[in-house]
Amino acid sequence: MPLGVHAQYPGPAGSPGSTAIAGDSSIFVGWASSIETELASIDITDPNAPQANTGNSTAALGPADSQVISLGDGGTATLFFDQPIIDGPGADFAVFENSFLDGFLELAFVEVSSDGEHFFRFPAVSLHQDTLQFGPFDNLMQAQKLHNLAGKYVANFGTPFDLAELEDDPLLDKSNIQYVKLIDVIGSVDPDIGQTDFSGTLINDPFPTPFPSCGFDLDAVGVIHQAVGYSKINRGQHVELFPNPANDIIYLRTDHIIQIEETGRLEIRSLEGKVMLINPTYLIGHSIQVGALNNGTYILYFKNQDIVLVKSFIIQ
Ligand SMILES: [Ca+2]
Ligand SMILES: [Ca+2]
Structure with a gap:
C-alpha cells in the first residue's frame, strides 16, 4: 500500500x-x-x-x-x-x-x-x-x-x-x-x-x-x-502579460472592457519559488523590466487589498 x-x-x-x-x-x-x-x-x-x-x-x-x-x-x-x-x-x-x-x-x-x-x-x-x-x-x-x-x-x-x-x-x-x-x-x-x-x-x-x-x-x-473583498478582475481571463514570451519588457494589462488603475505589490518568482524581482508600488499597465532574467518560465504575482493575480510567462 x-x-x-x-x-x-x-x-x-x-x-x-x-x-x-x-x-x-x-x-x-x-x-x-x-x-x-x-x-x-x-x-x-x-x-x-x-x-x-x-x-x-x-x-x-x-x-x-x-x-x-x-x-x-x-x-x-x-x-x-x-x-x-x-x-x-x-x-x-x-x-x-x-x-x-x-x-x-x-x-x-x-x-x-x-x-x-x-x-x-x-x-x-x-x-x-x-x-x-x-x-x-x-x-x-x-x-x-x-x-x-x-x-x-x-x-x-x-x-x-x-x-x-x-x-x-x-x-x-x-x-x-x-x-x-x-x-x-x-x-x-x-x-x-x-x-x-x-x-x-x-x-x-x-x-x-x-x-x-x-x-x-x-x-x-x-x-x-x-x-x-476581491474585485472581479481577479479572473485569469481578464488580465494578460504582454508580450509573452518576453525579452526585455513585459506589461501586465487588463482587457479593454475592464481597464483599471490599481497599484499593488508585484513579485516575479522562478519556478523554484525564488523571488527575482519586487516592486511594491507597481501600477497595472506600466512596463516591467525583465531583461535581467535568464531564459525560462517565471510566475508573476500581483496583490493589493482588492486583487490577487497569478500569471506565468516565458523569457526567451
Ligand atoms: Ca444543480
Ligand atoms: Ca483546507
Whole structure:
C-alpha cells in the first residue's frame, strides 16, 4: 500500500464518520457562478455513439438542487467563482453529483488552478478491485473505498476536497484558486480505456453506461473557504502579460472592457519559488523590466487589498 493511502476512508452519507456535507449546510459560503464544458460520448468504445445530452450546463451553477449536466465518458466541466477559493482549516469546497444509490457512484477527477493554465489534480484513491468491471446495475461500490474523487457521495451530499492535500507547487497559489475542473472517470477496467488513481490502480466505476445521462452528473460545487473583498478582475481571463514570451519588457494589462488603475505589490518568482524581482508600488499597465532574467518560465504575482493575480510567462 503506497504511503499516504489508508485501509479505508469515510463511508456513505449518514454513516458514522462520513465526511458527506448536506447541500443546505451553512458551511457553504458560495457556489460556482460560471462554467465551461466539454461533453463527451456516452460510450467511448462506440465511434457512432452520441454525446451525453442530459441537462444544461447552467444546472451546475448555484446551490445543489439535483439539476445536473451529464459529462459523458471523459467529459469535463471547468467552473469559476466570484471569489477565489482558499485553503482554510479542513475541506475548502465540495462537489455534488446526483447518484441515488450508495453502491452506484459515477466518479470524476478534481483539479484546481490559480491561473487557468496549470491545473493540479487531487491524488485520487480507489481501493475497489480493478479486474471485474462494475456494470450500471451492480450497485457494488463503497464510499469507504474512495478518496479525492467527486461522486463519492449520493445526491444532495457534497464530497469535500481539502487544498492542503495537494503538493505545494510554485504554479499553484492555494490562497487564490480560481478554477475547479471535473474530469469524468471513464471507469473501464480495460487498461486501454480506463484511468488510474494516483497509485496506478484502475478506477472501476459503472461502465459502459450508454445512456443520455452517461458519466459524471454535475449538480454543484459549493465553496467553504473563500477570499473576501476581491474585485472581479481577479479572473485569469481578464488580465494578460504582454508580450509573452518576453525579452526585455513585459506589461501586465487588463482587457479593454475592464481597464483599471490599481497599484499593488508585484513579485516575479522562478519556478523554484525564488523571488527575482519586487516592486511594491507597481501600477497595472506600466512596463516591467525583465531583461535581467535568464531564459525560462517565471510566475508573476500581483496583490493589493482588492486583487490577487497569478500569471506565468516565458523569457526567451
Ligand atoms: Ca483546507
Ligand atoms: Ca444543480
